[in-house]
Amino acid sequence: MSISPRKDGIAAGRLAADQLAQNFTDLHPPLEPHEAHVAADRCYFCHDAPCMEACPTSIDIPLFIRQIATDTPEAAAKTIFEQNILGGMCARVCPTETLCEEVCVREVAEGKPVEIGRLQRYATDRMMAKDVHPFDRAAPTGKRVAVVGAGPAGLACAHRLAMKGHDVVIHDARAKPGGLNEYGIASYKSTDSFAQAEVDWLMRIGGITMKTGSVLGRDVTLEDLSAGYDAVFLGMGLAGVNALGLDGDGREGVADAVDFIAELRQAEDLAALPIGRDVVVIGGGMTAVDAAVQSRLLGAQSVTIAYRRGQDRMAASVYEQELATAKGVRILTNVQPKALHGNGRLEAVEFEYTEDRDGKLTGTGETVVIAADQCFRAIGQTLSGAPEGLEIAGGKIAVTGAGRTSVQGVWAGGDCASGGDDLTVTAVAEGRDAAEDIHATLTGTAG
Known part of the structure; x- marks a missing residue:
């Protein structure tokens, strides 16, 4: 990777367009037949x-892989989509190495799983x-459901x-639908505007109206939606970001990092996107890795x-x-941010080393x-921006069943709700x- 030695600070065009x-x-390039x-x-x-x-x-992973083996990939796709209508994106971004592939019999026995994600x-x-589109729409029920997000x-x-x-109406605050898939995934994981292509393909089922730029609490309220629809589903994700709590934040x-990734995802010209010469990413999750690698x-x-x-x-x-280390990213662990240094603009980040003492994270006093x-x-x-009246548990909307x-x-459901992992x-x-529970409730078939 050739980097210009002349561009100090945050600058665009560090690398040539090619x-x-x-x-x-x-x-991960797609598999050939x-x-x-x-x-x-x-x-x-x-x-x-x-x-x-x-x-x-x-x-049903064994079934869809057997269908591929018998040269019926469209049947395999329908098997996937019956359970996961966003199976195309999940195949690209899902951490299969810690889910399905981690428990694959081949992985356990040989250390090399079946490539489930790529298949x-x-x-x-x-x-x-x-x-x-693999599915047909059922006869209209006359029921209307609002989806936020x-x-x-x-x-x-x-x-x-x-x-x-x-009939479904989706309200989304952003200019484009897709949520995390459109704005929060590293660009090298989802290329060629796949997120939007997948949304367009999904919408072919019919019966869904998309309203972008519609913000809950500003353009529409939960009270309005509850009064105007037979049911409401909230899936607006997590819009707030934790602060460091340091002077100079x-x-x-x-x-x-999420703003940086979103800006990169929407950039028409990567050469025009400014990036620092020396970048520090604070965090240990997928977002941290995506931001660091793309930097x-x-x-x-x-x-x-x-x-x-x-x-x-x-x-x-x-x-x-x-992946991060292979791209030249250094991973420094057991350090917590202590100070942000610089006169007007950032020049350095000071960290204090940490250690676990009796299960509690404690600073050692030593800094770097x-x-x-x-x-x-x-x-x-x-x-x-969670609507008033909803029970909150652990900083998220409390849900049951x-x-x-x-x-x-x-x-x-999704990241805004209590429960599962924050994964696509x-x-x-x-x-x-x-949706299944909403349908059962609206049709009087709920148990």
Whole structure:
């Protein structure tokens, strides 16, 4: 990676356009048909498949892989989409290495799992490329459901409800639908505007109206939605970002990692996107890794991920950590931010070393200063703008069962709701299951 030695501070155009294009190509190129058949032949098609148990959406993995092996990838795609309508994106971004592939019998026995994620992408891409939708909409029920948030949870909920004959209106605060898939995923994981192509494909079920730029609490209220619709699903994600709580948190050069990733995702010209020469990312999750890796790919000379606990405690998977180090990112653990230094703009970040004492994180008093002209916060997101009247638990909307909130007729799922992991695939499962419960309630078939 060639980096200009002349551009100090935060600057655009650190790399040539052709180098940037190469850096942001597809991280995992799609399988060719022959490769897919070879990969599928490695599957034992287990009867009590541990991979299926580990999948949050419970896709019948042995079945869809067998369908690929018998050269019926469209049938495989339908098997996937029956459980996960966003199976195409999940095949690209789902941490399969810690879910289905981690428990694969081949992984346990040989240390090399069946490439479930890439096989899922092979099948779903084949069907989507044929420009067909695998499901038909049921007869109209006359019921109307409002969905807040066009992210994975909201989209999955809306599709399942529309498929069952209900009319759905999605309200989303952003200019484009897709939520995390559009604004929060590293560009090298989802190329060629796939997020929008997937939304367009999903909307072909019919019965769904998309209203972008519609903000809950500003343009519409929960009270309005409850009065005007037969049910409401909240899937607006987490809009707030935790602050460092240090003096200078608003200094030039200090920003939220999610904002950086969103800006990069929407950039038409990567060469025009400014990046620091020395970048520090504070945090230990997937967002931290995505921000750090993309900083390197944009041309930052040195990038450090700083995490307050040990590396084994990082939320980012081992695979993601190894990806970061392979791209030249340094991972510094057991350090917590202590001060942001600089006169007007950021010049360095000071950290204090930490250790676990009796299960409690404690500073040692020893510090280290890292030169930085740019620092990204990736220390977690928070619920913002939750409607009054909803019970909150652990900083999220409290839900029971398949997403039922404390307010009758209102369901919630995805990152904004209490419960599962903050993963795309988990959000899809929660949106889907809430839709099933909403349908049963509206049709009087709930148990």
